[in-house]
Amino acid sequence: MAISTRILVAGLLLFSVACGGQDRGGDAAPLDAADGTEVTPPPGVPIDLAPFARLAAADPVLKLPLPWPREAEDAVAAIRDDHAETAWRAPAGSPWIEVDLLPLVGTPVALDSLGLTFEDHSLTPAAAVLLSPACGMDGDTVPWPLPEVALDLGQTEAGCVRIEFDAPEPFSVAGMSLVSSDRRIPPSHEGAAPAAREIRHPRCGVVEGFYGVPWSWRERSDLLEHMAALGLGTYVYGPKKDPLHRKEWRGTYPPEFLDAFEDLAARGASLGVDVHYGISPFVDWDDEADYATLRDKLLEFVTRGVQGVTLLADDIEVDVADPVDGAMGAIHAEVANRLLDDLRMAGPTLTLWFVPTVYSDQRLDKWEGGADYLEALASLHPDIAVLWTGTGTFAPTLSAADMERVTGLIGRAPVIWDNYWANDAGDFFTGRVLLAPLDGRATDLPGAIDGFLTNPMIQGALSRMALTTLAAWLDDPATYEAEAGSAAAAAMTPAPAFAAELFAWFNGANNRSPGFEALKSTIAKLLPEIKAGTAPSPDKVGYLLELLADMATAPLRAHGSALDPDTADELVYPLRKVRLEGETGLRALAALAALLGGDPPGVALDLAEEALDASSVCRFEFSAGTIESLLDAVKARSAEDLGLSLLSQAEPLPATCSVAATWSWRPFEDCPAPNVSGLVGATVEGGAITWSPDRAGRHRVVTTCATDAGWGILIEDFICGW
Numbered sequence: 001m002a003i004s005t006r007i008l009v010a011g012l013l014l015f016s017v018a019c020g021g022q023d024r025g026g027d028a029a030p031l032d033a034a035d036g037t038e039v040t041p042p043p044g045v046p047i048d049l050a051p052f053a054r055l056a057a058a059d060p061v062l063k064l065p066l067p068w069p070r071e072a073e074d075a076v077a078a079i080r081d082d083h084a085e086t087a088w089r090a091p092a093g094s095p096w097i098e099v100d101l102l103p104l105v106g107t108p109v110a111l112d113s114l115g116l117t118f119e120d121h122s123l124t125p126a127a128a129v130l131l132s133p134a135c136g137m138d139g140d141t142v143p144w145p146l147p148e149v150a151l152d153l154g155q156t157e158a159g160c161v162r163i164e165f166d167a168p169e170p171f172s173v174a175g176m177s178l179v180s181s182d183r184r185i186p187p188s189h190e191g192a193a194p195a196a197r198e199i200r201h202p203r204c205g206v207v208e209g210f211y212g213v214p215w216s217w218r219e220r221s222d223l224l225e226h227m228a229a230l231g232l233g234t235y236v237y238g239p240k241k242d243p244l245h246r247k248e249w250r251g252t253y254p255p256e257f258l259d260a261f262e263d264l265a266a267r268g269a270s271l272g273v274d275v276h277y278g279i280s281p282f283v284d285w286d287d288e289a290d291y292a293t294l295r296d297k298l299l300e301f302v303t304r305g306v307q308g309v310t311l312l313a314d315d316i317e318v319d320v321a322d323p324v325d326g327a328m329g330a331i332h333a334e335v336a337n338r339l340l341d342d343l344r345m346a347g348p349t350l351t352l353w354f355v356p357t358v359y360s361d362q363r364l365d366k367w368e369g370g371a372d373y374l375e376a377l378a379s380l381h382p383d384i385a386v387l388w389t390g391t392g393t394f395a396p397t398l399s400a401a402d403m404e405r406v407t408g409l410i411g412r413a414p415v416i417w418d419n420y421w422a423n424d425a426g427d428f429f430t431g432r433v434l435l436a437p438l439d440g441r442a443t444d445l446p447g448a449i450d451g452f453l454t455n456p457m458i459q460g461a462l463s464r465m466a467l468t469t470l471a472a473w474l475d476d477p478a479t480y481e482a483e484a485g486s487a488a489a490a491a492m493t494p495a496p497a498f499a500a501e502l503f504a505w506f507n508g509a510n511n512r513s514p515g516f517e518a519l520k521s522t523i524a525k526l527l528p529e530i531k532a533g534t535a536p537s538p539d540k541v542g543y544l545l546e547l548l549a550d551m552a553t554a555p556l557r558a559h560g561s562a563l564d565p566d567t568a569d570e571l572v573y574p575l576r577k578v579r580l581e582g583e584t585g586l587r588a589l590a591a592l593a594a595l596l597g598g599d600p601p602g603v604a605l606d607l608a609e610e611a612l613d614a615s616s617v618c619r620f621e622f623s624a625g626t627i628e629s630l631l632d633a634v635k636a637r638s639a640e641d642l643g644l645s646l647l648s649q650a651e652p653l654p655a656t657c658s659v660a661a662t663w664s665w666r667p668f669e670d671c672p673a674p675n676v677s678g679l680v681g682a683t684v685e686g687g688a689i690t691w692s693p694d695r696a697g698r699h700r701v702v703t704t705c706a707t708d709a710g711w712g713i714l715i716e717d718f719i720c721g722w
Contacts, residue, residue, distance in 0.1 A: 049105075049185075053099045054104070055080070055100075055565075057075070058091065060088060060090065067619075068619040072213040073213055075569075077572070079173055090171050090172065092169045097163045097173070098163075100135045103561070108157040109157060109159075110156065113177070114144075115178075119172040119174050127164060129163055133696060136160075139158065200475065201471070202233035204232050204233065207238060207310075207417060209236065209239065209355075210424040219461065221264060222460075225267075225271065227273050230468060236308070237276060245278065246279075246312075250297075261301065269307065276307070276308035279294070279310075280313070280314070282312075283319040284320070294335075302347040310354070311335070313332050324367040325372050328373055329372065330379070332376075333379045355386075358373045361392065371409060378412075385450050388403075388415070413448060413449050415451035416451070422434075430621055431573070431620040437486040439509070442477075459570040460566060461564060469485035469486060486500070494561075498558060502571075506574070508621075513621045515624075516551075519623055523626055545589060545706055548589070549582070554575045556700045557678060574620045574622070580611045588631045595639045596643075596645075597646070608631055644711075646711070647670065647707070650667060660692055671687050673687070674689065675704045676702075676703050677702045678699060702714065
């Protein structure tokens, strides 16, 4: 399916949900024939739902010696990308995949077929498929003895598909399809070209220049759409892990890659966004034959409609024996100038940009010939822009004054290559989601540069969220406020309230690890009271309980939200970290309540330790040391009766739950206003929680309450049906 078609299908599916997907009638209702009898409506256009549904699976095989999986390469989300080397690396035993359709279409739909693509068919295990109205519910089980052959589902209706394997040894799933012709799902078609956008910042945007698994074509197309909406006009393709971009740059791309890039360039042209193909040939540049190879390779992209070419010479010093000096700079400038002349024969308006080996003040000072190298670049054609990261590879601040030195050497204002959100450094070991709003960029910087590109996170969907704050700063640097930038970015997402929480939880950038500032400050204020042996303030405890409750319900709230599937995929492991830290804190406070009533902590401390141990093998960083400090302080307390206790539970959770059926529940004795997290749309009155489930499937509710007599904590997991 062409990129534009796939994106349109996603939009149509989301439109279906917004416009009444919960209604189990609609287009699927029987039609009346002329004689008044009911007839079955014809099927719609077959649509593969796998790219858009929520995916979950057993954790993949670990790549030793690391104690955790590599999500982008080995987790179930890898079956959605375009990379042959990534797959779900399933362990032996009874691994499973679960495909939840309800956040996508709102209701069970008739399914045509299910297919899997395996890396090695000799390792294909037998399987069984559970088709149920919602995940967690009972349903019909269909044997699948040969999963390498597509399974005919015979129009069986389901809201959840669970594939359970019987695997004597590990295996790998590289792709999946789940086809439906249900008329409740709109058909796909190309549609009209999108309307022209106002590109306010034509030389600003994104460079996909990180180390790690490159983005998928769908992610890139989504990025162009988002950039156009923000008024940003340049995207540069240059992922280091694409071997034909760098290590094997002389090689030719397969036709399907070139076709996809042509689609991407056309998509960009329709939106007003220039698409650059980037290539890094100087890792082993040799002779005149190399120039012809490079020129001819780039001409293929020019004839396919790319609006620009970016020539990269960054980070080549480890691959070449030649010194970084004026001679190297002269060679780079000569190649770039020749390319511009030759490529403009095919594309007269083509833009050519250059990323130098000396791309920061730090590198300028590192090499004796650094200044000579940059001075040689002054011979570049005036139309060729030079990219620059600033004072260092990761520059916490950038100002007009920082640009004076490089501008003088290269004879032009640079285009900034900003690594503010880049998280590829060290990602092989630990993971960081960096969602701090753009900051540290001075109001006078735009007047001293020729453009601004950000090289963001490996996570493409989360990068789009952060990118919104760059556009806000570019629109008005003088009045830009970082906090307001985050609020505006959250408001642009399909789930603004939840996105605002993400910005708060992962408030980090390249110069600081992600941290939840409200959590850190609240625990810091509470610790002296815990350590002093006094009864902590109910207000402080209550606020901390609310923060922890929202953390403990984060994964399921994300799962059921309107977040796009790529964002949901990227959040699975980071939000596991958030959940486990939240559970650790809740259990620690439960133990503290018991201790302050003169009782032993019971199992609460054991549960807190279990959650913290599980958190320690989730590689994503999150407010490092914060929850540990709370748990350590509680463990250091002795039991002492200060008149406090853990509040008693008033009523059990209602025994049944079904969509649109309202239930009421009073969680605590003597608590007039419990806090509730995890139940969308719930109201609290007179100590009781009233709620009408918004969707079927798995839910989690965390209720808390803090009073002068103590505090209460309840964590309940349950399933809602139809």
